[in-house]
Amino acid sequence: MTVSASGSGETLKVVYELLAPFNKRGVDLGPGVRFSEDLNFDSLVVMEFVAAVEDRFDISVPLNLLPDIATIQQLADAVDRIVKSDKG
Protein backbone atom coordinates (compact mmCIF):
# COMPACT_ATOMS: atom_id res chain seq x y z
CA MET A 1 0.00 0.00 0.00
CA THR A 2 1.55 3.26 -1.08
CA VAL A 3 -0.07 6.64 -0.81
CA SER A 4 1.11 9.62 -2.78
CA ALA A 5 1.64 12.88 -0.98
CA SER A 6 -1.19 14.58 -2.83
CA GLY A 7 -3.53 11.62 -2.61
CA SER A 8 -5.71 12.83 0.21
CA GLY A 9 -8.77 11.26 -1.41
CA GLU A 10 -6.98 7.94 -1.48
CA THR A 11 -5.88 8.38 2.13
CA LEU A 12 -9.46 9.13 3.19
CA LYS A 13 -10.64 5.91 1.55
CA VAL A 14 -8.06 3.90 3.46
CA VAL A 15 -9.01 5.64 6.72
CA TYR A 16 -12.69 4.73 6.17
CA GLU A 17 -11.65 1.15 5.60
CA LEU A 18 -9.55 1.11 8.78
CA LEU A 19 -12.38 2.72 10.74
CA ALA A 20 -14.96 0.09 9.80
CA PRO A 21 -14.22 -2.32 12.68
CA PHE A 22 -14.21 0.58 15.17
CA ASN A 23 -17.45 2.15 13.92
CA LYS A 24 -19.66 0.38 16.44
CA ARG A 25 -22.54 2.86 16.06
CA GLY A 26 -22.65 2.45 12.29
CA VAL A 27 -22.11 6.16 11.76
CA ASP A 28 -22.09 7.39 8.12
CA LEU A 29 -18.41 8.15 7.59
CA GLY A 30 -17.44 11.46 6.03
CA PRO A 31 -14.49 13.86 6.26
CA GLY A 32 -16.20 15.94 8.97
CA VAL A 33 -17.04 13.03 11.29
CA ARG A 34 -15.45 13.52 14.72
CA PHE A 35 -13.74 10.68 16.55
CA SER A 36 -14.73 11.62 20.05
CA GLU A 37 -18.22 13.10 19.69
CA ASP A 38 -19.57 11.17 16.68
CA LEU A 39 -17.76 7.84 16.92
CA ASN A 40 -17.57 7.83 20.73
CA PHE A 41 -13.89 6.85 20.76
CA ASP A 42 -12.35 6.60 24.22
CA SER A 43 -8.61 6.62 24.90
CA LEU A 44 -8.28 2.84 24.53
CA VAL A 45 -10.01 2.80 21.15
CA VAL A 46 -7.91 5.74 20.00
CA MET A 47 -4.79 3.77 20.90
CA GLU A 48 -5.92 0.72 18.89
CA PHE A 49 -7.08 2.75 15.92
CA VAL A 50 -3.90 4.84 15.77
CA ALA A 51 -1.89 1.61 15.82
CA ALA A 52 -3.93 0.34 12.86
CA VAL A 53 -3.26 3.58 10.94
CA GLU A 54 0.45 3.40 11.75
CA ASP A 55 0.70 -0.20 10.59
CA ARG A 56 -1.22 0.39 7.35
CA PHE A 57 0.78 3.45 6.29
CA ASP A 58 4.02 2.28 7.95
CA ILE A 59 4.39 5.59 9.76
CA SER A 60 4.64 6.86 13.33
CA VAL A 61 1.81 9.05 14.55
CA PRO A 62 3.17 10.70 17.71
CA LEU A 63 0.83 11.20 20.65
CA ASN A 64 1.65 14.91 20.42
CA LEU A 65 -0.43 15.24 17.23
CA LEU A 66 -3.61 13.70 18.63
CA PRO A 67 -5.04 16.81 20.34
CA ASP A 68 -5.11 18.51 16.94
CA ILE A 69 -6.87 15.64 15.19
CA ALA A 70 -10.59 15.78 15.82
CA THR A 71 -12.04 14.76 12.45
CA ILE A 72 -11.41 12.13 9.79
CA GLN A 73 -10.22 14.82 7.36
CA GLN A 74 -7.70 16.11 9.91
CA LEU A 75 -6.38 12.59 10.37
CA ALA A 76 -6.02 12.06 6.62
CA ASP A 77 -4.18 15.37 6.32
CA ALA A 78 -1.85 14.43 9.19
CA VAL A 79 -1.15 11.05 7.60
CA ASP A 80 -0.33 12.72 4.29
CA ARG A 81 2.02 15.15 6.00
CA ILE A 82 3.84 12.37 7.85
CA VAL A 83 4.13 10.19 4.72
CA LYS A 84 5.51 13.18 2.81
CA SER A 85 8.05 14.11 5.48
CA ASP A 86 9.18 10.48 5.81
CA LYS A 87 9.88 10.43 2.07
CA GLY A 88 11.61 13.80 2.12
Next chain:
Amino acid sequence: MADIFDRFAPLMAQRDSFFTEAGADPFTVRMDQVISQTEAMIGNRRTILCGTNNYLGLTFAPEALKAAHAALDDFGTGTTGSRVANGTYVGHKALEDELKTFFKKDHAIVFSTGFLANLGVLSTLMGPDDFIVMDADCHASIYDGVRMSQAQIIRFKHNDAADLDKRLARLADKPGNKLIVIEGIYSMLGDTAPLKDIVAVKKKHANTYILSDEAHSLGVLGRFGRGLPEQDGVEADVDFIVGTFSKSAGTVGGFCVSSHPKFDTLRLVCRPYIFTASLPPSVVASAAVNLSIIRGPEGGALRKRLRRNAQHLHARLTNLGLKIASGPSPVVAVVAPSPEMAVAFWRGLIEAGVYVNLALPPATPYGYSLLRCSLCAAHTEEQLDEVVAIFGRVAADLGLIERCARKVAGA
Protein backbone atom coordinates in the same frame (compact mmCIF):
# COMPACT_ATOMS: atom_id res chain seq x y z
CA MET B 1 -23.18 32.67 33.13
CA ALA B 2 -21.09 29.54 33.26
CA ASP B 3 -19.48 28.60 36.54
CA ILE B 4 -15.76 27.91 36.39
CA PHE B 5 -16.38 24.31 37.50
CA ASP B 6 -19.20 23.63 35.02
CA ARG B 7 -17.01 21.58 32.72
CA PHE B 8 -16.62 19.01 35.49
CA ALA B 9 -20.40 18.63 35.87
CA PRO B 10 -20.61 15.27 34.04
CA LEU B 11 -17.79 13.88 36.19
CA MET B 12 -19.39 15.08 39.41
CA ALA B 13 -22.74 13.65 38.34
CA GLN B 14 -21.05 10.31 37.73
CA ARG B 15 -19.38 10.49 41.11
CA ASP B 16 -22.71 11.20 42.78
CA SER B 17 -24.44 8.32 41.04
CA PHE B 18 -21.57 5.94 41.81
CA PHE B 19 -20.62 6.87 45.32
CA THR B 20 -23.05 9.17 47.08
CA GLU B 21 -26.07 7.06 46.17
CA ALA B 22 -24.21 3.88 46.97
CA GLY B 23 -23.50 5.34 50.43
CA ALA B 24 -19.76 4.81 50.13
CA ASP B 25 -17.23 7.24 48.77
CA PRO B 26 -13.63 6.01 48.56
CA PHE B 27 -12.47 9.62 48.31
CA THR B 28 -13.60 10.25 51.88
CA VAL B 29 -11.72 7.43 53.64
CA ARG B 30 -9.95 8.86 56.66
CA MET B 31 -7.45 7.01 58.82
CA ASP B 32 -8.25 8.19 62.33
CA GLN B 33 -5.61 6.10 64.01
CA VAL B 34 -2.87 3.92 62.55
CA ILE B 35 -2.53 0.86 64.74
CA SER B 36 0.21 -0.82 62.75
CA GLN B 37 1.43 -1.22 59.15
CA THR B 38 -1.58 -3.44 58.51
CA GLU B 39 -4.36 -2.02 60.71
CA ALA B 40 -6.01 1.35 61.22
CA MET B 41 -9.10 2.85 62.76
CA ILE B 42 -11.34 4.29 60.05
CA GLY B 43 -13.97 6.16 62.03
CA ASN B 44 -14.58 3.75 64.91
CA ARG B 45 -14.01 0.62 62.85
CA ARG B 46 -10.85 -1.42 63.18
CA THR B 47 -9.81 -2.07 59.57
CA ILE B 48 -7.30 -4.41 57.97
CA LEU B 49 -5.24 -2.42 55.46
CA CYS B 50 -4.87 -4.38 52.24
CA GLY B 51 -4.23 -1.60 49.75
CA THR B 52 -1.47 0.69 51.00
CA ASN B 53 1.52 -0.29 48.78
CA ASN B 54 3.44 -0.62 52.04
CA TYR B 55 4.94 -3.81 50.64
CA LEU B 56 7.63 -4.46 53.21
CA GLY B 57 5.86 -2.85 56.17
CA LEU B 58 8.75 -0.49 56.88
CA THR B 59 6.62 2.53 57.91
CA PHE B 60 7.35 1.70 61.55
CA ALA B 61 10.88 0.26 61.24
CA PRO B 62 12.45 1.16 64.62
CA GLU B 63 15.82 2.20 63.11
CA ALA B 64 14.09 4.47 60.58
CA LEU B 65 11.91 6.02 63.28
CA LYS B 66 14.98 6.67 65.39
CA ALA B 67 16.87 8.28 62.50
CA ALA B 68 13.84 10.39 61.60
CA HIS B 69 13.40 11.59 65.19
CA ALA B 70 17.08 12.52 65.42
CA ALA B 71 16.97 14.40 62.09
CA LEU B 72 13.84 16.22 63.21
CA ASP B 73 15.54 17.36 66.42
CA ASP B 74 18.84 18.26 64.76
CA PHE B 75 17.67 19.81 61.50
CA GLY B 76 14.06 20.89 62.05
CA THR B 77 10.73 20.14 60.42
CA GLY B 78 11.59 21.33 56.92
CA THR B 79 14.30 22.77 54.69
CA THR B 80 12.14 25.64 53.35
CA GLY B 81 14.22 25.58 50.20
CA SER B 82 14.98 24.00 46.86
CA ARG B 83 17.77 21.48 46.42
CA VAL B 84 19.69 24.06 44.37
CA ALA B 85 19.29 26.80 46.98
CA ASN B 86 19.26 26.17 50.73
CA GLY B 87 17.51 22.79 50.61
CA THR B 88 20.43 20.37 50.28
CA TYR B 89 21.40 19.08 53.72
CA VAL B 90 23.89 16.42 54.67
CA GLY B 91 20.96 14.00 54.82
CA HIS B 92 20.00 14.54 51.18
CA LYS B 93 23.57 13.80 50.08
CA ALA B 94 23.68 10.76 52.38
CA LEU B 95 20.46 9.46 50.80
CA GLU B 96 21.91 9.94 47.31
CA ASP B 97 25.05 8.06 48.41
CA GLU B 98 22.86 5.27 49.80
CA LEU B 99 20.99 5.10 46.45
CA LYS B 100 24.30 4.76 44.57
CA THR B 101 25.33 1.93 46.89
CA PHE B 102 21.88 0.35 46.74
CA PHE B 103 21.66 0.28 42.93
CA LYS B 104 25.42 0.04 42.22
CA LYS B 105 25.08 3.09 39.95
CA ASP B 106 27.42 6.06 39.64
CA HIS B 107 24.85 8.82 40.06
CA ALA B 108 21.66 9.45 41.98
CA ILE B 109 19.29 12.41 42.25
CA VAL B 110 16.61 12.67 44.93
CA PHE B 111 13.33 14.42 44.07
CA SER B 112 10.53 15.48 46.39
CA THR B 113 8.12 12.78 45.17
CA GLY B 114 8.14 9.87 42.72
CA PHE B 115 5.68 11.78 40.55
CA LEU B 116 8.14 14.69 40.36
CA ALA B 117 11.01 12.33 39.54
CA ASN B 118 9.17 11.09 36.45
CA LEU B 119 8.00 14.58 35.57
CA GLY B 120 11.52 15.96 35.94
CA VAL B 121 13.52 13.31 34.15
CA LEU B 122 11.09 12.67 31.29
CA SER B 123 10.37 16.33 30.58
CA THR B 124 14.05 17.23 30.52
CA LEU B 125 16.01 14.33 29.11
CA MET B 126 14.59 14.28 25.60
CA GLY B 127 14.62 17.18 23.14
CA PRO B 128 12.51 18.12 20.10
CA ASP B 129 14.35 15.76 17.73
CA ASP B 130 14.09 12.81 20.11
CA PHE B 131 11.51 10.07 20.53
CA ILE B 132 9.98 8.60 23.66
CA VAL B 133 8.57 5.14 23.06
CA MET B 134 6.46 4.24 26.06
CA ASP B 135 4.33 1.33 27.20
CA ALA B 136 0.67 2.29 26.81
CA ASP B 137 -0.13 1.30 30.41
CA CYS B 138 2.42 3.62 32.03
CA HIS B 139 1.52 5.66 35.11
CA ALA B 140 -0.04 9.14 34.95
CA SER B 141 3.25 10.73 36.06
CA ILE B 142 4.95 9.25 32.97
CA TYR B 143 2.20 10.50 30.67
CA ASP B 144 2.44 13.96 32.21
CA GLY B 145 6.24 13.93 32.09
CA VAL B 146 6.43 13.01 28.42
CA ARG B 147 3.74 15.57 27.56
CA MET B 148 5.90 18.25 29.19
CA SER B 149 8.88 17.19 27.09
CA GLN B 150 9.42 18.47 23.58
CA ALA B 151 10.01 14.97 22.23
CA GLN B 152 7.75 13.00 19.92
CA ILE B 153 5.74 10.47 21.91
CA ILE B 154 5.02 6.99 20.55
CA ARG B 155 3.16 4.34 22.53
CA PHE B 156 3.59 0.61 22.16
CA LYS B 157 1.15 -2.12 23.16
CA HIS B 158 1.38 -3.02 26.83
CA ASN B 159 4.16 -5.56 27.49
CA ASP B 160 4.54 -6.32 23.76
CA ALA B 161 8.25 -6.33 22.85
CA ALA B 162 7.50 -7.19 19.20
CA ASP B 163 5.26 -4.13 18.91
CA LEU B 164 8.01 -2.01 20.48
CA ASP B 165 10.49 -3.41 17.95
CA LYS B 166 8.18 -2.53 15.07
CA ARG B 167 7.75 1.03 16.29
CA LEU B 168 11.48 1.54 16.81
CA ALA B 169 12.18 0.13 13.34
CA ARG B 170 9.93 2.85 11.87
CA LEU B 171 12.09 5.46 13.58
CA ALA B 172 15.38 3.94 12.34
CA ASP B 173 16.01 6.64 9.73
CA LYS B 174 15.22 9.50 12.09
CA PRO B 175 18.08 11.24 13.79
CA GLY B 176 17.70 11.79 17.51
CA ASN B 177 17.74 9.58 20.54
CA LYS B 178 15.07 7.08 21.47
CA LEU B 179 14.03 6.41 25.05
CA ILE B 180 12.01 3.30 25.89
CA VAL B 181 9.90 3.88 29.01
CA ILE B 182 8.48 0.95 30.96
CA GLU B 183 7.61 -0.03 34.52
CA GLY B 184 9.01 -2.96 36.50
CA ILE B 185 5.63 -3.81 38.04
CA TYR B 186 2.52 -2.11 36.65
CA SER B 187 0.57 -0.72 39.57
CA MET B 188 -3.00 -1.58 38.66
CA LEU B 189 -2.70 -5.28 37.83
CA GLY B 190 0.70 -6.12 39.31
CA ASP B 191 2.06 -7.58 36.06
CA THR B 192 5.77 -7.24 35.25
CA ALA B 193 7.41 -6.02 32.05
CA PRO B 194 9.09 -8.60 29.73
CA LEU B 195 12.34 -6.78 30.42
CA LYS B 196 14.76 -9.28 28.88
CA ASP B 197 12.88 -9.10 25.58
CA ILE B 198 12.73 -5.32 25.78
CA VAL B 199 16.49 -5.15 26.39
CA ALA B 200 17.04 -7.40 23.36
CA VAL B 201 14.93 -4.99 21.26
CA LYS B 202 16.84 -2.01 22.61
CA LYS B 203 20.12 -3.58 21.52
CA LYS B 204 18.88 -3.93 17.92
CA HIS B 205 18.37 -0.18 17.56
CA ALA B 206 20.89 2.66 17.56
CA ASN B 207 20.84 5.53 20.06
CA THR B 208 18.21 3.79 22.15
CA TYR B 209 18.01 3.94 25.93
CA ILE B 210 15.74 2.38 28.56
CA LEU B 211 14.14 4.10 31.53
CA SER B 212 12.37 1.80 33.97
CA ASP B 213 10.05 3.00 36.70
CA GLU B 214 10.61 0.64 39.61
CA ALA B 215 8.09 2.32 41.94
CA HIS B 216 6.27 -0.93 42.77
CA SER B 217 9.20 -3.33 42.33
CA LEU B 218 11.83 -1.58 44.46
CA GLY B 219 12.37 -3.77 47.49
CA VAL B 220 10.01 -6.36 46.05
CA LEU B 221 11.89 -7.97 43.14
CA GLY B 222 15.50 -9.11 42.92
CA ARG B 223 17.64 -10.80 45.54
CA PHE B 224 18.70 -7.44 46.97
CA GLY B 225 15.48 -5.61 46.14
CA ARG B 226 16.82 -3.64 43.19
CA GLY B 227 13.69 -4.41 41.21
CA LEU B 228 12.99 -6.06 37.88
CA PRO B 229 16.37 -5.24 36.24
CA GLU B 230 18.11 -7.13 39.04
CA GLN B 231 15.69 -10.05 38.91
CA ASP B 232 16.11 -10.35 35.13
CA GLY B 233 19.90 -9.84 35.24
CA VAL B 234 19.88 -6.84 32.88
CA GLU B 235 20.87 -3.99 35.18
CA ALA B 236 23.69 -2.79 32.92
CA ASP B 237 21.24 -2.38 30.04
CA VAL B 238 18.72 -0.25 31.91
CA ASP B 239 20.09 3.26 31.57
CA PHE B 240 17.83 5.09 33.99
CA ILE B 241 15.88 3.81 36.97
CA VAL B 242 13.19 5.99 38.52
CA GLY B 243 11.54 5.11 41.79
CA THR B 244 9.83 6.26 44.93
CA PHE B 245 10.34 6.01 48.67
CA SER B 246 6.56 6.01 49.18
CA LYS B 247 5.98 2.30 48.81
CA SER B 248 8.53 -0.28 50.01
CA ALA B 249 10.75 2.39 51.55
CA GLY B 250 7.88 3.46 53.77
CA THR B 251 8.10 7.24 53.50
CA VAL B 252 7.85 9.72 50.60
CA GLY B 253 10.12 11.07 47.90
CA GLY B 254 11.42 10.09 44.47
CA PHE B 255 14.71 9.42 42.76
CA CYS B 256 16.48 8.63 39.53
CA VAL B 257 19.74 6.66 39.32
CA SER B 258 22.03 6.14 36.34
CA SER B 259 25.63 5.43 35.50
CA HIS B 260 25.62 7.81 32.56
CA PRO B 261 28.70 10.02 33.14
CA LYS B 262 26.77 13.23 32.44
CA PHE B 263 23.71 12.36 34.51
CA ASP B 264 24.22 15.16 37.04
CA THR B 265 23.55 17.69 34.25
CA LEU B 266 19.88 17.19 35.16
CA ARG B 267 20.42 19.15 38.37
CA LEU B 268 20.89 22.30 36.30
CA VAL B 269 18.03 21.90 33.87
CA CYS B 270 15.32 19.86 35.55
CA ARG B 271 12.56 22.22 36.65
CA PRO B 272 10.65 19.85 38.96
CA TYR B 273 13.97 19.40 40.78
CA ILE B 274 14.92 23.07 40.86
CA PHE B 275 11.64 24.80 41.55
CA THR B 276 10.28 22.88 44.52
CA ALA B 277 11.26 22.56 48.15
CA SER B 278 13.40 19.59 49.08
CA LEU B 279 12.24 16.76 51.33
CA PRO B 280 12.23 17.34 55.11
CA PRO B 281 15.36 16.03 56.91
CA SER B 282 13.36 13.40 58.83
CA VAL B 283 12.03 11.96 55.58
CA VAL B 284 15.43 11.59 53.89
CA ALA B 285 16.86 10.09 57.08
CA SER B 286 14.19 7.38 57.27
CA ALA B 287 14.42 6.70 53.52
CA ALA B 288 18.16 6.07 53.75
CA VAL B 289 17.77 3.72 56.71
CA ASN B 290 14.97 1.78 55.04
CA LEU B 291 16.99 1.38 51.82
CA SER B 292 19.83 -0.14 53.80
CA ILE B 293 17.33 -2.50 55.46
CA ILE B 294 15.88 -3.44 52.06
CA ARG B 295 19.26 -4.47 50.61
CA GLY B 296 20.30 -6.35 53.77
CA PRO B 297 19.35 -9.74 55.19
CA GLU B 298 16.22 -8.37 56.86
CA GLY B 299 15.05 -7.15 53.46
CA GLY B 300 15.53 -10.63 52.03
CA ALA B 301 13.39 -12.12 54.79
CA LEU B 302 10.68 -9.49 54.26
CA ARG B 303 10.62 -10.21 50.51
CA LYS B 304 10.15 -13.88 51.26
CA ARG B 305 7.22 -13.14 53.58
CA LEU B 306 5.72 -10.75 51.03
CA ARG B 307 5.91 -13.41 48.31
CA ARG B 308 4.35 -16.00 50.59
CA ASN B 309 1.54 -13.60 51.52
CA ALA B 310 0.94 -12.71 47.87
CA GLN B 311 0.72 -16.36 46.84
CA HIS B 312 -1.57 -17.12 49.78
CA LEU B 313 -4.04 -14.31 49.05
CA HIS B 314 -3.96 -14.94 45.30
CA ALA B 315 -4.66 -18.66 45.75
CA ARG B 316 -7.42 -18.19 48.34
CA LEU B 317 -9.26 -15.49 46.37
CA THR B 318 -8.97 -17.58 43.21
CA ASN B 319 -10.41 -20.55 45.11
CA LEU B 320 -13.40 -18.44 46.06
CA GLY B 321 -14.17 -18.21 42.36
CA LEU B 322 -13.14 -14.59 41.97
CA LYS B 323 -11.38 -13.43 38.83
CA ILE B 324 -7.87 -12.08 39.47
CA ALA B 325 -6.39 -9.85 36.77
CA SER B 326 -2.90 -11.37 36.74
CA GLY B 327 -0.66 -13.99 38.32
CA PRO B 328 0.52 -13.86 41.95
CA SER B 329 2.32 -10.60 42.73
CA PRO B 330 2.24 -8.12 45.62
CA VAL B 331 -0.71 -6.56 43.79
CA VAL B 332 -3.76 -8.82 43.66
CA ALA B 333 -6.46 -7.13 41.59
CA VAL B 334 -9.93 -8.69 41.77
CA VAL B 335 -11.99 -7.96 38.65
CA ALA B 336 -15.62 -6.94 39.21
CA PRO B 337 -18.13 -7.29 36.37
CA SER B 338 -19.09 -3.59 36.30
CA PRO B 339 -18.13 -0.28 37.91
CA GLU B 340 -21.41 -0.28 39.90
CA MET B 341 -20.71 -3.78 41.19
CA ALA B 342 -17.15 -2.78 42.09
CA VAL B 343 -18.45 0.16 44.15
CA ALA B 344 -20.92 -2.10 45.98
CA PHE B 345 -18.16 -4.65 46.55
CA TRP B 346 -15.81 -1.98 47.89
CA ARG B 347 -18.53 -0.69 50.22
CA GLY B 348 -19.19 -4.19 51.54
CA LEU B 349 -15.48 -4.67 52.23
CA ILE B 350 -14.91 -1.34 53.99
CA GLU B 351 -18.02 -1.81 56.14
CA ALA B 352 -16.74 -5.22 57.17
CA GLY B 353 -13.33 -3.79 58.04
CA VAL B 354 -11.17 -4.41 54.98
CA TYR B 355 -9.54 -1.55 53.08
CA VAL B 356 -8.58 -2.16 49.44
CA ASN B 357 -8.25 0.25 46.50
CA LEU B 358 -11.25 0.79 44.25
CA ALA B 359 -9.98 1.37 40.71
CA LEU B 360 -12.36 2.20 37.89
CA PRO B 361 -12.00 2.93 34.17
CA PRO B 362 -10.55 5.02 32.57
CA ALA B 363 -7.78 4.76 35.22
CA THR B 364 -7.55 1.00 34.65
CA PRO B 365 -6.30 -1.11 31.74
CA TYR B 366 -8.81 -3.09 29.61
CA GLY B 367 -11.66 -1.05 31.13
CA TYR B 368 -11.47 -3.25 34.24
CA SER B 369 -13.31 -2.36 37.44
CA LEU B 370 -10.98 -3.48 40.19
CA LEU B 371 -10.79 -4.22 43.89
CA ARG B 372 -7.05 -3.79 44.06
CA CYS B 373 -5.33 -5.41 47.03
CA SER B 374 -1.69 -4.87 47.82
CA LEU B 375 0.14 -7.14 50.21
CA CYS B 376 2.42 -6.29 53.08
CA ALA B 377 5.18 -8.51 54.48
CA ALA B 378 3.70 -7.73 57.90
CA HIS B 379 0.28 -9.22 57.10
CA THR B 380 -0.30 -12.29 59.25
CA GLU B 381 -1.90 -15.41 57.87
CA GLU B 382 -4.84 -14.79 60.23
CA GLN B 383 -5.35 -11.31 58.81
CA LEU B 384 -5.29 -12.58 55.26
CA ASP B 385 -7.70 -15.39 56.12
CA GLU B 386 -10.04 -12.77 57.55
CA VAL B 387 -9.67 -10.69 54.38
CA VAL B 388 -10.52 -13.75 52.28
CA ALA B 389 -13.52 -14.63 54.48
CA ILE B 390 -14.90 -11.10 54.14
CA PHE B 391 -14.27 -11.08 50.39
CA GLY B 392 -16.20 -14.35 50.17
CA ARG B 393 -19.12 -13.06 52.24
CA VAL B 394 -19.45 -9.79 50.32
CA ALA B 395 -19.07 -11.49 46.95
CA ALA B 396 -21.76 -14.01 47.87
CA ASP B 397 -24.09 -11.25 49.12
CA LEU B 398 -23.71 -9.55 45.76
CA GLY B 399 -24.29 -12.81 43.91
CA LEU B 400 -20.87 -12.31 42.40
CA ILE B 401 -19.06 -15.51 43.12
CA GLU B 402 -21.36 -17.55 40.95
CA ARG B 403 -21.27 -14.95 38.23
CA CYS B 404 -17.46 -14.84 38.32
CA ALA B 405 -17.24 -18.61 38.45
CA ARG B 406 -19.38 -18.94 35.33
CA LYS B 407 -17.23 -16.41 33.55
CA VAL B 408 -14.07 -18.32 34.38
CA ALA B 409 -15.66 -21.60 33.30
CA GLY B 410 -16.78 -20.02 30.04
CA ALA B 411 -13.43 -18.45 29.30
